[in-house]
Amino acid sequence: MPSHYITLVGQHALLLPLEHDHLEDLSKAASDGLLWELFFTTVPSPNTIASWFEKAMEQQTKDLARVFTVIDKERNQIIGSTRYCNMDSANKRLEIGYTWYAQTYQRSVFNTECKLLLLTHAFEIMDCNAVEFRTDWFNQRSQKAIERLGAKRDGVLRSHMILPDGRVRDTVVYSILKHEWPGVKANLQFKLSRDPSSSTHLSKS
Template identity: 65%
Template sequence: MHCKPMTLKGKHVTLEALEQHHLADIQNAAADGELWKLFFTSVPPPDNTQNWLNIALEMQQQQKAVPFVVRENATGQIVGATRYCNMDINNKRLEIGYTWYAQRVQRSPVNTECKLLLLGHAFEEFGCIAVEFRTDWFNRRSQAAIERLGAKRDAVLRNHMILPDGRIRDTVVYSILNSEWAGVKKNLQYMQTKYEA
């Protein structure tokens, strides 16, 4: 397991290493639906995108994360972002988080394929024994999406984080174990078939 930039390519999307030159594309993707207005997400507002990008790249330099932009293969456009984070090399665990997508690609094959690529690399290349997902207690859509992947709810961490606006967040924690990966993979591949023309 390492925190070096990488590219993961699928049929519908390509996950590319986040770089400084993606700034305008990130702003455009986040503007589709004004996603930063959802108080329970980590989507950067237009006036704070550079800071968001700097933090993501700093996390990578500190060997704590691998940030990606999500490029839609059909259009070539950046439609979101995601990352490996909380990488625990000794215990072979990581989290997939900081995920968001432009409104127009929500409920499309994008999220399913992103998770298939990320989970596949985590379990099959990194040798992870568990992959974690975390989301805000108020983000019901995210919880439902995580559960559709096949992840199981582990816990709710009460008063887990003090957010920049002062709100104290309860965090819902999910995980998928390496012993569950074969079944989860088959399910994600099946979910992908409904988008095939």
């Protein structure tokens, strides 16, 4: 595995570099809630996961992305995917995006911990000046989740992307800056310590 691939380890979540062997279980995770049917997401379906993988690996090869498979450590179960993307090392910026979780794991401790792991590595190891989040104008749940992290809304990119179905997407952009990171980190750690899904998840058989 290339030396620039990284693994991030939390109490509940394990983020491993994407591998071809993960695809079957990723497809099962996406089927929990039929996530690809949400028109404002880019979650792969059983019919598109092969092309999704090829595009993800191409971005990684070009050093434009780091793609992770998210695993529930307790169950050793693949539950979703996330990545660093739009990586701009010259300007010390990147985006955290293409994030999705099986419906069973949404609104749980996992998203908070994954974001804490990714942001900590971005700001404290990669020395980023800014970390960006982008989402579809119609994805209200995603916008609220990003705001709960402590990111601030930068604005809306109008007619930003032409999607595979022909729809022209407006993209909402958020960011966290380097000087804001200590406060955001403390907020995420507090949320993890108070998240009821943390203790209830650990008690499940």
